Amino acid sequence: MSNAVASAAAAAAPALRLEGLERRLGERLILAGIDLTVAAGECLALLGPSGCGKSTILRLIAGLDRPDGGRILIGGRDMTCVPAGRRQVAMVFQSYALYPHLSVARNLSLGMELRGVPRQRREESVARVLAMLQLEGFSDRRPADLSGGQRQRVALARALLREPRVFLLDEPMSNLDAQLREELRPQLRAILCGGQAPVVYVTHDQQEAMGIADRIAVLQDGRLQQCGTPQELYGRPANVVVASFIGRPQINLLPMDDGTVLGIRPEHLHPVAEGGLPVQVLSREWHGASQQLTLASRHGELRWTTDGSQVIGDALQLGWEPRHEHRFRQATGERC
Numbered sequence: 001m002s003n004a005v006a007s008a009a010a011a012a013a014p015a016l017r018l019e020g021l022e023r024r025l026g027e028r029l030i031l032a033g034i035d036l037t038v039a040a041g042e043c044l045a046l047l048g049p050s051g052c053g054k055s056t057i058l059r060l061i062a063g064l065d066r067p068d069g070g071r072i073l074i075g076g077r078d079m080t081c082v083p084a085g086r087r088q089v090a091m092v093f094q095s096y097a098l099y100p101h102l103s104v105a106r107n108l109s110l111g112m113e114l115r116g117v118p119r120q121r122r123e124e125s126v127a128r129v130l131a132m133l134q135l136e137g138f139s140d141r142r143p144a145d146l147s148g149g150q151r152q153r154v155a156l157a158r159a160l161l162r163e164p165r166v167f168l169l170d171e172p173m174s175n176l177d178a179q180l181r182e183e184l185r186p187q188l189r190a191i192l193c194g195g196q197a198p199v200v201y202v203t204h205d206q207q208e209a210m211g212i213a214d215r216i217a218v219l220q221d222g223r224l225q226q227c228g229t230p231q232e233l234y235g236r237p238a239n240v241v242v243a244s245f246i247g248r249p250q251i252n253l254l255p256m257d258d259g260t261v262l263g264i265r266p267e268h269l270h271p272v273a274e275g276g277l278p279v280q281v282l283s284r285e286w287h288g289a290s291q292q293l294t295l296a297s298r299h300g301e302l303r304w305t306t307d308g309s310q311v312i313g314d315a316l317q318l319g320w321e322p323r324h325e326h327r328f329r330q331a332t333g334e335r336c
């Protein structure tokens, strides 16, 4: 291939591509044939329960671990056997790993110093990321004198300064409290989407994945269940695993006599005067603007999110619009 043809092919290639990635530990298959692509500037969330293989995928992309099958391509180039240090991949973990004895500014500039970046450019870059992450007043502080959220932003800033070709984040907000996580979410999204590097963001929190990512890949037991936009996964889950993982409170899954499972989201139920499913209120939990009710029905317990004033013991009938029904095969869990 000529240089011009090769560079045109690289430009057209996805920024990050995983092809049939496989990882075994002894007899156990930890990852089974993972195929994923991430475009430049796109944020892909890896979502799934503990042990599903999310961190293993990140470690393989970073080069901290080797796959037993498949390939990792960055900008069209096969990086599967390239050592970690030469992949230009930045990874942010849940623990911040900042140098405790150095100021914020030094923590940020050290990597550039080691790479021989001239002083003036270092100072400009540090000032730029501090402003971007709203940390301007903190450059002289030590990590111990920062809050958890501020420390995590410094860790992010340090990763941004590496100008990586791929950005990997492993549950970067899991050490922060729920309120701070919510506050940081839009900031993080703006920062991650502002760059050219593809971003892979690991989380087990579906709300965080929906809030931050352009697309979500749902994993279970080392297998990719579905990959799509948050709206696609919510609106047309490919199987009961995805249906249960996306959307809170969890979707109702009701086994039917015809060998299917009927899926109805709690927010899509509404009271009807007649011809609906008879239910009785078992318990209630206030969520501010709405309440979540647990109901007894002939198909088992149901969850219903409503702004109504029902109380425990109330009996009523519920309906739903046909367009909100999801049908899955009982035998396989796959969408019908």
Ligand SMILES: Nc1ncnc2c1ncn2[C@@H]1O[C@H](COP(=O)(O)OP(=O)(O)OP(=O)(O)O)[C@@H](O)[C@H]1O
Pocket: 025, 030, 048, 049, 050, 051, 052, 053, 054, 055, 056, 057, 204
């Ligand atoms: N060094 C190891 N030795 C044995 N098993 C391992 C090792 N590393 C990972 N595993 C197993 O591989 C599977 C995938 O682990 P991985 O850490 O990728 O999952 P995860 O989805 O990131 O989980 P979590 O959300 O808990 O971090 C798990 O079942 C785990 O027990």
